[in-house]
Amino acid sequence: xxxxxxxxxxxxxxxxxxxxxxxxxxxxxxxxxxxxxxxxxxxxxxxxxxxxxxxxxxxxxxxxxxxxxxxxxxxxxxxxxxxxxxxxxxxxxxxxxxxxxxxxxxxxxxxxxxxxxxxxxxxxxxxxxxxxxxxxxxxxxxxxxxxxxxxxxxxxxxxxxxxxxxxxxxxxxxxxxxxxxxxxxxxxxxxxxxxxxxxxxxxxxxxxxxxxxxxxxxxxxxxxxxxxxxxxxxxxxxxxxxxxxxxxxxxxxxxxxxxxxxxxxxxxxxxxxxxxxxxxxxxxxxxxxxxxxxxxxxxxxxxxxxxxxxxxxxxxxxxxx
Amino acid sequence: xxxxxxxxxxxxxxxxxxxxxxxxxxxxxxxxxxxxxxxxxxxxxxxxxxxxxxxxxxxxxxxxxxxxxxxxxxxxxxxxxxxxxxxxxxxxxxxxxxxxxxxxxxxxxxxxxxxxxxxxxxxxxxxxxxxxxxxxxxxxxxxxxxxxxxxxxxxxxxxxxxxxxxxxxxxxxxxxxxxxxxxxxxxxxxxxxxxxxxxxxxxxxxxxxxxxxxxxxxxxxxxxxxxxxxxxxxxxxxxxxxxxxxxxxxxxxxxxxx
Ligand SMILES: Nc1ncnc2c1ncn2[C@@H]1O[C@H](COP(=O)(O)OP(=O)(O)OP(=O)(O)O)[C@@H](O)[C@H]1O
Ligand SMILES: [Mg+2]
Numbered sequence: 286x287x288x289x290x291x292x293x294x295x296x297x298x299x300x301x302x303x304x305x306x307x308x309x310x311x312x313x314x315x316x317x318x319x320x321x322x323x324x325x326x327x328x329x330x331x332x333x334x335x336x337x338x339x340x341x342x343x344x345x346x347x348x349x350x351x352x353x354x355x356x357x358x359x360x361x362x363x364x365x366x367x368x369x370x371x372x373x374x375x376x377x378x379x380x381x382x383x384x385x386x387x388x389x390x391x392x393x394x395x396x397x398x399x400x401x402x403x404x405x406x407x408x409x410x411x412x413x414x415x416x417x418x419x420x421x422x423x424x425x426x427x428x429x430x431x432x433x434x435x436x437x438x439x440x441x442x443x444x445x446x447x448x449x450x451x452x453x454x455x456x457x458x459x460x461x462x463x464x465x466x467x468x469x470x471x472x473x474x475x476x477x478x479x480x481x482x483x484x485x486x487x488x489x490x491x492x493x494x495x496x497x498x499x500x501x502x503x504x505x506x507x508x509x510x511x512x513x514x515x516x517x518x519x520x521x522x523x524x525x526x527x528x529x530x531x532x533x534x535x536x537x538x539x540x541x542x543x544x545x546x547x548x549x550x551x552x553x554x555x556x557x558x559x560x561x562x563x564x565x566x567x568x569x570x571x572x573x574x575x576x577x578x579x580x581x582x583x584x585x586x587x588x589x590x591x592x593x594x595x596x597x598x599x600x601x602x603x604x605x606x
Numbered sequence: 607x608x609x610x611x612x613x614x615x616x617x618x619x620x621x622x623x624x625x626x627x628x629x630x631x632x633x634x635x636x637x638x639x640x641x642x643x644x645x646x647x648x649x650x651x652x653x654x655x656x657x658x659x660x661x662x663x664x665x666x667x668x669x670x671x672x673x674x675x676x677x678x679x680x681x682x683x684x685x686x687x688x689x690x691x692x693x694x695x696x697x698x699x700x701x702x703x704x705x706x707x708x709x710x711x712x713x714x715x716x717x718x719x720x721x722x723x724x725x726x727x728x729x730x731x732x733x734x735x736x737x738x739x740x741x742x743x744x745x746x747x748x749x750x751x752x753x754x755x756x757x758x759x760x761x762x763x764x765x766x767x768x769x770x771x772x773x774x775x776x777x778x779x780x781x782x783x784x785x786x787x788x789x790x791x792x793x794x795x796x797x798x799x800x801x802x803x804x805x806x807x808x809x810x811x812x813x814x815x816x817x818x819x820x821x822x823x824x825x826x827x828x829x830x831x832x833x834x835x836x837x838x839x840x841x842x843x844x845x846x847x848x849x850x851x852x853x854x855x856x857x858x859x860x861x862x863x864x
Contacts, residue, residue, distance in 0.1 A: 335703045360705040371696035375627040376620065387616030388704035390609050416627070432700065 286349050288313045288440055288471040289334060294343035296329055296495075303329050305495040307343070311440075311473055316466050318486030319475040320591070322599050326495040327475035328368055331444050334473070335365055348439050361389075364438030368445045368475075370425040374418040378409055378428050381417070382435055389436035396435075403431045407461060423454035430461065441465065443474040447481060459485050477599060483587045491594055498594040503587055510585045510593055512541050515554045515566060518579040526552060529573055537562075537569060550578075613706045617714035621688065625722070636729060639680070643673045644734065647798070662829055666738045670730070671825035672797030675817055677726050678756045679791060682763025683784055685719040686771030690780055693771070712859065716764055723760045724753055743830025751837060752827050758844040759820040762851040769855035772862045796821050816847040 289311040296304040304326040311317040319327050332338040333345055336356040344351065350358040372381060379400065386396035404410045407427040417425060426446070433441055446462070447455040462472060462485060476482050482489045483503045491499040499506055519526065530543040530552060539562050542555040556562040563582065570577060591599050625632055648666045662668035689711075692698040701711060731749070734740040742748040767784075774780045792798070794808060795817040801809050812818045823840040826832035 332699075337699060337702055357705050360703060363703065365700065365703040367696050367699050369696035371700045373620070373624065373695075373697055375624040380620070380623060384616050384620055385700075385704065387612050388701065388706050390612055390705070436704075 286313075287311060287346075288315075288348060289317075289473060290344075290346045291330070291334075292344045294330070294333065294345060295341050296326070296333060296338065297341045303495050304333075307492075307495075307497055309490050309497065309500060311471065312488075313471050314466070314469060315487040316462060316472045316474065316485055318482045318489040319473075319492050320477065320479070320482040320486075320489050320587075320599075321475070321492035322477055324494075325477075325492045327477075327492060328444055330492070331442055331473070331475060334359075335363060335442060336360055361436075362439045364433035364436050364441045366429050366433040366441065366443040366446060368448065370422070370429055372417045372420075372425050372428055374416065377414050377416055378404070378420070378431070379413040381428060381432055382413075385432045385435045391436070399435055399437065403434045406434070406464070407431045408457075423450055423457075426450060426454065426458065430458070434465075438470070440471045440473060443472065445475055445477070447476070447478065455481075479587045479591065479599060491591060493595040499590065503590075506590045507585045507587065510589055512555045512557045512585075513562070514583050514585065515556055515563070516581040516583075517552045517554065517570065517577055518581075519550045519552075519575055520578055521550060525575075526550065529570070529575060532573065533566070533569060537565060540566070610707055610710055613710040614714045614717070617701075617710060618717050621714065621718040624688075635681075636726060639673055639677045639726075639730065643676060644669065644730070645737075648738075662825070666734070667740045667829065668800070668825065669798070670734045670738075670740050671821050671828050672795075673734075674727055674730055674752065674756060674824050675759065675795075675821045676792060676797055677730060678723055678760045678820070679763060679788065679817060681719060681723045681726060682760040683767050683788065685715055685760075685764035686767035686769070687777070687780070689715065689768060690771040690774075690777050694777065708859070712768060712855075715768060716761065719764050720757050720760055723756060727753060727756050740828065742828045744827045744832055748827040748830075748832070752824050755820050755823045755827075755837075755840060755844065758841065758848060759816060762816070762844070762848040765848070765851040765855040769851070769858045772855075773858050791815060791817055794818075796825075816844060819843045 287310040291307055291309050294304055294307040295302065307326075307330065319330060321327050329338065333340050333352060334347060336352050336359050339353065346352070347359045348362040350362065352359050376384070382400045382403065383396065386399065391399060401410075404413050407430055409424065409427055409431060412420065412424060417428065420428065430443070430446070433443065443462075447458050450458070459481070462474075466472060474486070476486075486503065488500070488502050489506070490497055501509070526545050526547065530545050533540050533552075533554065534543050539557040540554055541557060544553040545551075546553065554566070556566070567577070567580070588599070644666070648669050689698070692701070702708075731742070731752070742752060744751070770780060770783060774783065794811045795815045796812060797817070801812060801818075804812065819840045823832075823837055826836060
């Protein structure tokens with residue numbers, strides 16, 4: 286049995302398709318990320334998993350239970366950390382946790398023990414009895430996560446867990462997520478941060494305009510692009526680049542593909558791996574009497590994966606990442 | 607059943623805790639009806655007691671019933687406000703993602719608001735007694751019936767308020783609609799003037815306002831000239847009002863929550 290299984294899921298709002306024919310499965314024990322730009326349908330998908338929205342078409346199963354016919358069992362299996370910091374500023378942190386414990390029907394002693402554990406984990410024990418009104422943004426998010434963990438769920442569902450947080454808080458939250466995974470928890474999260482998807486998730490689904498664009502481990506997806514990229518720039522008088530391109534492709538086994546850009550006198554070479562590739566490549570070019578002006582080596586990033594599969598960047602200005 | 611009680615109590619306690627943290631708004635919520643209606647309005651319209659058809663010994667005595675029911679009106683109609691804010695803040699999503707019965711959300715609101723309303727009624731009657739010597743001439747049984755009438759009227763109002771909180775987008779719209787509803791309901795009732803002193807068309811419309819009946823019953827109980835038949839008739843009318851508004855609200859509720 287899969288932790289979560291989504292089959293042919295479609296959701297429309299007033300005729301507008303927001304999720305379209307989505308298929309994916311989350312394995313037990315993994316951190317699964319849904320990566321997509323704003324409006325991709327991430328939250329909508331999550332809400333359907335949580336039984337907060339009904340699917341228009343298709344089927345979703347959580348821990349074997351159907352979201353439409355067995356919503357209570359589904360909810361019992363899940364802990365939820367919403368996208369907005371969903372806290373009540375007139376309550377203290379501990380009062381939040383007590384409320385959630387009651388909503389998941391923990392007994393008094395169970396609740397007491399669990400609340401201490403969870404406060405410890407997210408580092409909020411010393412602030413537990415302060416009003417949430419006096420919490421910082423990062424602390425509210427930690428409390429949000431604590432609420433999600435109180436029921437001791439099978440799967441923790443987190444919608445953009447680090448949205449709008451400072452770098453330090455983000456890294457701390459990544460650390461919690463890794464620790465929780467080591468403790469055996471399955472995690473389904475959404476994000477529109479490439480680095481988060483890359484470093485944290487075992488597997489990701491790239492969602493774009495409601496459709497699944499790619500699915501797999503970040504490393505696999507990057508490898509799938511055809512290898513590392515070496516860009517070599519030559520002087521303006523070089524006019525035999527096509528011939529050179531052919532030679533490199535024929536004579537060097539690790540060269541997968543060569544693209545010529547005559548206007549900028551550049552070769553874009555896809556190679557299998559760095560360590561073996563760079564030295565013989567330079568030697569070969571040299572041997573053919575082509576002086577190199579500049580050389581640039583890059584590994585494909587998740588951003589490259591994203592662009593390849595969706596045809597656009599995830600954000601207007603991805604330099605911020 | 608045990609689980610249901612646990613959920614409902616937890617949600618009710620949350621509201622109680624919130625209230626204890628918002629002392630200022632709690633105090634103003636209590637003072638406003640007394641200061642504005644009982645003291646200012648009551649003094650301003652002292653002479654109304656000379657209008658023909660007026661049965662109370664003085665205007666304050668007459669007005670006390672109106673203030674009690676107006677307070678029920680205000681508290682009842684704002685019974686959905688917290689839900690509305692929870693909806694907007696995303697807190698409602700957290701509650702709904704828990705394995706709770708959807709009804710516990712609604713019941714906890716009813717319990718909390720009706721509790722608050724009871725306390726408000728008692729305080730208003732106490733203030734009316736201390737400041738003006740007005741007290742229910744029908745005694746403790748009468749007091750119990752005043753509470754019953756107030757709560758039955760409140761029940762339907764809370765249901766309406768919760769329905770609107772679910773159906774309406776944005777608290778701006780919600781408050782605008784509440785403001786729009788409240789004044790006509792007050793003026794098309796006998797809260798401030800007896801029905802004999804109203805123009806015919808207003809008196810006619812007041813006959814369709816459940817508030818009119820609640821006020822008449824409370825007023826009779828305060829002045830002392832009450833009869834079982836009248837009280838029972840009002841209770842039946844209020845129960846019908848509750849049935850209609852709760853029926854409506856559960857339809858909207860189930861459509862929204864699935
Ligand atoms: N209740 C709703 N009614 C109508 N349209 C909706 C509703 N909820 C979401 N949408 C639309 O569905 C699309 C996807 O929204 P969704 O919130 O799932 O995106 P998202 O991937 O979570 O985006 P973000 O990164 O901004 O959180 C958006 O265009 C949004 O306007
Ligand atoms: Mg979202």
